[in-house]
Amino acid sequence: MLKRLSSLSPVRSVRRFRRILASLETIPELETKIEQCIVAYQKDARFADRVPAFRASARPEPVVAHVTDAVGRAAVHDDPCPHCVVEEFVPEDLYDEMMSALPSPVFFKQQEKTREEIQVPFGFAPAYSRIVWDFFYARAIEDALLPALTSRFRPALDRVIARYWPEFGTWHDSGLRLCVTNSRLLLRRPGYVIKPHRDPRWHFVTCLIYLQKRDAIGAYGTQLYRLREEHEPAHNSPFRLELSDCELVKDVPARRNAVLAFVNSAGAHGASIPSDAPGSLERYVYQVQFGPDEPAKQRLIAALSESDRPGWLTKLAY
Numbered sequence: 001m002l003k004r005l006s007s008l009s010p011v012r013s014v015r016r017f018r019r020i021l022a023s024l025e026t027i028p029e030l031e032t033k034i035e036q037c038i039v040a041y042q043k044d045a046r047f048a049d050r051v052p053a054f055r056a057s058a059r060p061e062p063v064v065a066h067v068t069d070a071v072g073r074a075a076v077h078d079d080p081c082p083h084c085v086v087e088e089f090v091p092e093d094l095y096d097e098m099m100s101a102l103p104s105p106v107f108f109k110q111q112e113k114t115r116e117e118i119q120v121p122f123g124f125a126p127a128y129s130r131i132v133w134d135f136f137y138a139r140a141i142e143d144a145l146l147p148a149l150t151s152r153f154r155p156a157l158d159r160v161i162a163r164y165w166p167e168f169g170t171w172h173d174s175g176l177r178l179c180v181t182n183s184r185l186l187l188r189r190p191g192y193v194i195k196p197h198r199d200p201r202w203h204f205v206t207c208l209i210y211l212q213k214r215d216a217i218g219a220y221g222t223q224l225y226r227l228r229e230e231h232e233p234a235h236n237s238p239f240r241l242e243l244s245d246c247e248l249v250k251d252v253p254a255r256r257n258a259v260l261a262f263v264n265s266a267g268a269h270g271a272s273i274p275s276d277a278p279g280s281l282e283r284y285v286y287q288v289q290f291g292p293d294e295p296a297k298q299r300l301i302a303a304l305s306e307s308d309r310p311g312w313l314t315k316l317a318y
Helices: 002-006 011-045 051-055 060-073 091-098 127-152 152-165 294-303 307-314
Strands: 083-086 111-112 115-119 179-188 195-199 203-210 222-226 245-250 259-263 269-271 283-291
Touching: 011 060, 051 091, 051 127, 060 083, 060 127, 091 127, 111 152, 127 152, 127 179, 127 283, 152 259, 294 307
Parallel strands: none
Antiparallel strands: 083 259, 111 115, 115 179, 179 283, 195 269, 203 259, 203 283, 222 245, 222 269
């Protein structure tokens, strides 16, 4: 190969060399796609009987009723931010299906060594995974959790409206509706750390659904922090803080079939898995966030005061 390159002009040699490098860079990506196809085929074959069985048994009404009741039972607390912990979030049979239908890690996009994620609904995954999680997303999240939390967090949403858009009156008066603005499965491994932070401002509500096996302990949950001095973010990107800026208020355990939901208006949250945890440990969490859709966002931006607008428009480059 080198001999062939040396016989070309310098310009053509560089071009040829760049093409060779580019083709080599695609090999790991191609290998991953091949592995995904193999795993999808194997799981589709293994769960061939489960797909029609799930379709036949999955009924929306009991799931919506169960989730709505579970959210209604959860106590809402205001310190350090409006939040609640919902226990027994979905029916046990659906939760068991969700755990069985978790995609293999090969389908997750690796952010770094300890952080991987995949968007929900899935773009590519085994049929069983897609069918189960599509049902969960449509029924448990969009049809039930979203309206139930909008109702439970109505006083907190009223305070957000009063702070930034007082002319709108209350949340109900504003005519605004929340929609899903982010939906993803997170996979975290030993050594993972995310310092105290507040999520991007347009995600008004964040929910973390802990996905634990039946015999797993509720370790490596989420920490809620009070800021020693509450202050206004100057941007709409994640508002990152140091531990020295915060006081721990609550350590929410990652219990099976439980949800931590909070209004993203005050305080901070963080999480970590110690580096000396078992190397095989995999912590799965489903994260869904609710906020205004794009037309509503533009309406809200137009109504902001001149002093508040930069904090909702400015995006940090990390």
